[in-house]
Ligand SMILES: [Ca+2]
C-alpha cells in the first residue's frame with residue numbers, strides 16, 4: 001500500500017476500534033468519542049482548558065445533532081485538524 005492508502009486504512013481502523021466499544025459499530029457515542037480523543041489526540045485535549053471546552057469539542061463533532069459521531073463526522077474532524085496543523089507547519 002502507498003503511504004496515503006495506509007493513512008486511510010489507519011483512519012478506518014481507528015474509528016472501528018473505538019466505535020465498537022458499545023456494540024454499535026456504526027458510530028461513536030459521546031463516551032467513545034471522548035475515549036478516542038484521550039487516546040489518539042491527547043494534545044488536542046490538553047489544549048482544551050476545561051471540561052466545558054472538551055464538551056464543546058465533542059458537541060462540535062456531531063454535525064447532524066444525533067448525539068453520535070459517525071465515520072464521516074470523524075473524518076471531517078481529522079481533516080480539519082490536519083488542515084490546521086498543515087497551515088501552522090508551513091509558517
Ligand atoms: Ca459505538
Ligand SMILES: [Ca+2]
Nearest residue numbers: 062064066068
Ligand atoms: Ca452525528
